[in-house]
Amino acid sequence: MSSSLSISDSIWHTAFSSSPIGMALTDMQTGLYVDVNDVYCNWLGRTKEEVIGKSTLDLGIYSNTNDRESILEGLRKDGFILNKEVPLITKTGATVVILFSGRIVENGKYLLSAGQNISALKEKENLAHALQNELVISKELFESVFRLNPAAVSLSNAETGKYDEINEAYCRLIGYDRDEIIGKTSHELNIWITKLDRARLLAEVQKKGWSTGMEASVRTKTGEIRHVVSGNTILNNHGRPTLLAILIDITESKQNKEALEFAVKERTKELNRILEDLQRTQDQLILSEKMATLGQLVASVAHEINNPLAAISAFSEQIFNRMGNFGNRLSQIKECFAKYSEEEVGEVVAWVVDLFKVKPKSYAFAEARKAKKNLEGIFVRLGIEPAYDLADRIVDLGVPDFFLENQGFLPRFKSSTLLELVLSELNTLRSIESIRLAVERTSKIVYSLKNYGRFDKNEAKSEINVVDTIETVLTLYQSKMKSGVDCIRLYNVSPLIAGYPDELIQIWTNLIYNALQAMAFKGKLTIQVDELEKEVMVQIKDNGPGIPVAIQKRIFEPFYTTKEKGEGSGLGLGIVKQSVEERHHGRIQFHSEPGNTVFEVILPKS
CATH class of the missing domain: 3.30.450.20 (PAS domain)
Known part of the structure; x- marks a missing residue:
């Protein structure tokens, strides 16, 4: 090269x-x-x-x-x-x-x-997956990476537009030899079909410093029109702005609309990852630490989401199957109501309406057994069959108290399938309630994961509820804590501060996960939020073995870690200290002894 x-x-x-x-x-x-x-x-x-x-x-x-x-x-x-x-x-x-x-x-x-x-x-x-280690290879190897790339790649002077370097794939795409391209501009080569494509690309790059996923059409040396999706970014090359452009030929894919849409989506993702990595090189180590933690959460978060999704699937299938039999139930209801007078039908309907308003109740084993026995006795005495099955279903639906309190009304259901129909409809209502709870649970997890996944070092400060950011982290770690960690929340206030939400979430993630690891995920985790005169203080405590005195002075040093290889980079607490002190103008301090480690983060109020 x-x-x-x-x-x-x-x-x-x-x-x-x-x-x-x-x-x-x-x-x-x-x-x-x-x-x-x-x-x-x-x-x-x-x-x-x-x-x-x-x-x-x-x-x-x-x-x-x-x-x-x-x-x-x-x-x-x-x-x-x-x-x-x-x-x-x-x-x-x-x-x-x-x-x-x-x-x-x-x-x-x-x-x-x-x-x-x-x-x-x-x-x-x-x-x-973020980059973890710096790969140092000779210039010849990097040049080979450039040459072998099957995507068309070019480097040009961002000020003059003249090509500095291109790979063989770029030559193949536009049909010119390398000597015909180097030193020329795309305008001189008449590559762009319309000036609008080039102007749109340049405007996007000048506005953000990069662009990705933008479709355009280019003209080859022979006049053939090729369709490409491009990614572009401005690099600082020894003080001179250089435009890096990556073009992927999607001409053949356009012959099939469905294939095109899928291919563009996938290639746009790839270009987006490449260009974002290039644009944010200076933040790579911080992002790597965050993504490493996210990787630890993926399995547990997936499990937390799969459980409510499985419930939604099961209950919705149950409702679907039941709705398919609606005609038969109408016939059964008609047949049942034919046995009642108009006044009795009104009383039955009012009783059912009251039943459906009852909030279901959970019972301990002994209480459930007693309620079933009492209901079964009533049904046997009234000749309502099957007595045991009906009693069992009523307890499972959480409404035995209503039936026991209204047992004088139960003779109305003798020699009738109406009670069976009512309980089936009530079970459908319970399924709908379960679906609603599962949706709320899933939405909360997805919202927390979305908040955790944000990373924008250049964002402006905004007004943030400190407790909300802590709860985002606790939601993601819930599955890791529920089998052995007693999490105590002492939110004495719910303060607002001016800060960076993604960085605050990263702060709590590092401190909470360190505490959980120190306790081997077995123990008591206490999170306390207090309001001082001009500051907010967050305390994160664990009852683990504590931090050895010999290393307490070094825990905030970048790359210093006592964890096994592959378990930590040593960046976590260094990132926390930098964000607290330099970005939020607060301070962090800790006290540690066997059985009691406390990290205190003090942040200024809004």
């Missing part, structure tokens, strides 16, 4: 890790993976830890062993492989077909692999 492509190693590292195509780096001598990006791992259905340090033979990823020999033969002969279709086997045994390219780099030391999943598009999981 020419010297005009002078991008820092960190930017190339971001391009490697966040590329919308799968990429891997393999040691040619040992055959072991040195590094892989998330897309590559997703193909195989494995984590980085499962792939790095293994060989393709260890993982058994080749569906056809001849493909491996063919690739090695091509590399030995030419030093590279381009666009070879290779079926790979995932961890679960499924097969994905990859359009594979590879090149020997670093004087034969490494194999840089790149590819694109060309199997039927699948819905991808919305779990975001």
Whole structure:
């Protein structure tokens, strides 16, 4: 690559890790993976830890062993492989077909692999993984990443519009040779179909510093029209603004509207991730810490959501099946009411209305057993059958007291199926109530997760209820706490402060999770909120083993951690201290001894 492509190693590292195509780096001598990006791992259905340090033979990823020999033969002969279709086997045994390219780099030391999943598009999981480690590789390797990218990528002077560098895919897209492009502008090459497309793109980039998912049409050298979706951002390249543009050709996809909409959606997501990572490089470590914590919550949050969803599914199916039999019930009701006078029908209807207004009650085992026995005795005495089943259903519906208090009315149901119909309708009402509660529970969890997932370092301060942000975190940790943690809330006030909601949530997340970990998720967690004259104080206490005196002076140091490898980066408390003191102009202090650790966060009032 020419010297005009002078991008820092960190930017190339971001391009490697966040590329919308799968990429891997393999040691040619040992055959072991040195590094892989998330897309590559997703193909195989494995984590980085499962792939790095293994060989393709260890993982058994080749569906056809001849493909491996063919690739090695091509590399030995030419030093590279381009666009070879290779079926790979995932961890679960499924097969994905990859359009594979590879090149020997670093004087034969490494194999840089790149590819694109060309199997039927699948819905991808919305779990975001942030960059954890800085990858330092030579300039030749980063240049290879640029060259091998199947998407069309260009770098141009943001002030003059002249191209500084393009990859081969860009040349293929617009049909010009590299020498015909470098030093020219897109206007000179007459690429844009309309000036509106280019003006719309530039306006978006100038407004936000980046754009993504914008569709446009470009003209090739031969005059052919190609449709692309683009992502663009402004990079500071040694003091000069440089426009990074990524174009993905979607011309063929437009022939099928449904396929186009899905493809654009997926590619827009990929472009959005790439460009957001590039734009927010300076915040990457903070975001990584937050996403690591979110990853710990995913399983428990999914479980918390699945439970009410299962209830909604079951109850709604029950209601649906019952409504399908509505005609028969009408006939039964008509037949039952034929046995009553008009006055008696009015009394029965009034009794049913009162019954449906009763708030259901839960009973202890002994109370439930006694209520069933009393109701069964009444039904037996009145000759209402099946006595035991009716009594059991009434107790389950939570209304035995109403029946016992109105037992004088029960003879009206003798020799009639009306009572059975009433209880069935009451059960339907209970199902609807259960659905409503399940929806409220799910909405609360989703709202909390949405609040937790926000991350905007540049947002303005807003008026925030401190208790609401604490409750957001507690909602997400509920499933982790319910089996062994006694959570005591002492909200003496519900104060408002001027602050950054996403950062406050991150503060409480770090402090609460540290407390839970210290107690091994077994113990008492106390959260207390008090109002001082000009400040608000939040105390987070746990009865864990405490922080050893020898390390108490270092707990706020960045990257200092006493946790096992993989359990923490050492950034958590450092981020908390920075946010409290520098962003919110407050202070944080703690006291710790065996059985009692207290962190106090003091924040100024609005």
